[in-house]
Amino acid sequence: MKRRIVILGATGSIGKSTLDLIERAPDAFEVVAVTAATNAAALADIARRTNAQFAVVAHERRASELAEALMGSSCRAAAGEDALIEAATMDADLVVAAIVGCAGLRPTMAAVEAGRTVALANKEALVTAGALMTQAASASGATLLPVDSEHNAIFQCLAGNRAEDVSRLILTASGGPFRTASAESLQAMTPAQAVAHPNWSMGAKISVDSATLMNKGLELIEAHYLFGLPSARIDIVVHPQSVIHSLVEYVDGSVLAQLGSPDMRIPLSYALAWPARMATPAERLDLQQIARLDFEAPDLVRFPALRLAREALEASAAAPIVLNAANEVAVERFLAGKIGFTDIPALVERCLDRSDHTPPASIAEVLEIDRVTRDLVGGMMEATCP
Template sequence: MTAEQEQDYPAKTVRVTVLGATGSIGQSVADLIARNPDRFEVVALVANSSADALAEMALRLNAKSAVLCDPRNFEDLKNRLSGSGIDTASGDQAVFEAVDRDTDLVIGAIVGAAGLLPTMAAIKPGRRIALANKECLVCAGDLFMGKIAAEDAEILPVDSEHNAIFQVFEASHPDSIEKVILTASGGPFRTMAFEDMVRVTPQQALKHPNWDMGARISIDSATMMNKGLEVIEAHHLFPVSADQLDVLVHPQSAVHGLVQYRDGSLLAQLGSPDMRTPIAHCMAYPRRMQTPVERLDLAKLGSLTFEAPDMKRFPALRIALEALRSGGTAPAVLNAADETAVAAFLKGAIGFMDIPAAVEEALSAFSAKGKLAPAATVEDVLALDQEARVWTGHWISSRAA
């Protein structure tokens, strides 16, 4: 081993549990582990329902356990891993048992509100949580961060923008920070005329110019709701007020986040648009690990441009920022309504600009009912989440009619 490799090497093998193992984040995690098999020990892999993909990954990474949230495909998983020595299980209780296993790092990448309870349960004393689930902070940020503090656990942000800010944020001197800036590519419709956006199709909206992402996040990027959700997350991750958070549209997706300091300094993190960079940062933290990511060539890129977001053409961003300032459970209703509306858009039930309209109507209705007060428990958050989904579904049905 060379001196450079030794410096890059962790003091011990890191035991890892992955929630959402077969999703896009989980697959990137698996790629990095496969490239560094002597650095990581896979304690458990948890997936929703993809038995074949989970079995293949468990065998490739020599995992100790493979768990399906949905028990309907459990027999397939069990048969695929028979004789391998890998433990198999399914169902909610099995997921909670998986996060109870001895592990150093839990990567929380279950998509949607379904990831809230398992990721909360994974918070244990001294454990690291690499968080890629938006709902934990958007829907239950105060509760989630409160448990992180109570258990003396550590949270590492996986999202590229939050990870970028984490890398340049002087946590020991938060009073020296004036502003935190998240960048947004502007999505596929950054320059589209406002009157044309009502005719956008799901196929158009799914074609992000820079990133390869799942369906919901691709649509959220196209509406810029994703950036609004990320601002809400940043409010919980970093000790800054809503007024200290800002968004800049940056089409090249090379600068992922910036922090402005009171002395006039502006620190930024740059890199190629590849999620393996922030994931690797979390997995190896506080050290660095080698990745196969294409290196950012600034000379080849030529120029970096920035512009203020257009709140008229992208009302979803405005609505999300208003929900943050409203506080309480407004962000939870925002998220539930958005996810419901995005699913309806992908099915062709509503138009592209109906997505932010549905969210705004839901927030208005729940505010009028006095249902946006802070939640006392995660169960309260999940109950409100379901209620908001049902309400938004009814609104969409009436809109379609």
């Protein structure tokens, strides 16, 4: 029987990689629904290619464009947040949650509350609403499958072992394009330099996060909620080759690592086929060609974002929301050429210092803290920029 798949965020990089795997195994998968933010034309093409039953564009002003593009097909078209939630809760074996940003919070939570198996590629789901999301999963019986390469690696290393036997988790970081850059040179780094990741092909925002090490900080927060370990038992190590994606240390001193080429189709395939595995076109690992694997401690002076993320995790359930929102706005301003590279963590830290939110009790409260933080960053920018 074919596995029924919903793809939230089908036109993004994760969505495209998911579709690549699904279209290579047409006898194994059936696409039930696909969604996108604004790209109605690309979404319609995907819906036609996969024979999806339902296609949703988030922005309602694109509704007529999507409907027109799907005219004559059997695919139903819709737009808006209610339609996104409908797609997320359709009868499916797996919901791939790949909507970027807080826009993915409500549909992802809806899928979790409906008891679906959710492949989590949306960082914000756990960074901003980790406690709410994991509590909802426990209540509904939903299964959360991590898609981030690091968390997927940990998930694989935990398979067949007891949670109580885990001593610590070790997330690996490539170090980004500025790993060896001096502190003095970082302020002058340009957006073009920041998005030129040495190993992974990613979008601009996540590439900048990798350059600041904020990406690893967000993954630290995700790991806490996914695997239930406190901050003190989650370590970060810089591993420039990006061959080992993460490790798990057990109480007996054994350390299990997951290795693979830097190709997101590997962790995605694990989620798509779980608990089985499926073939992928990913390049096979050649350790003789790689020859060496290097490791070093992250530099928290040159890259304070990682320190800020750990402090936010240890502070309160609200602090990671502030961290994430402030970082998103700061990265957006950096990419627009309005602030320097080192201004990104500086703005985030100022927001964290000025915030005093109580832990959110709902997704609505998460989104309100997110909104207030974005306004705060905007006010800071207006106060400091002519």
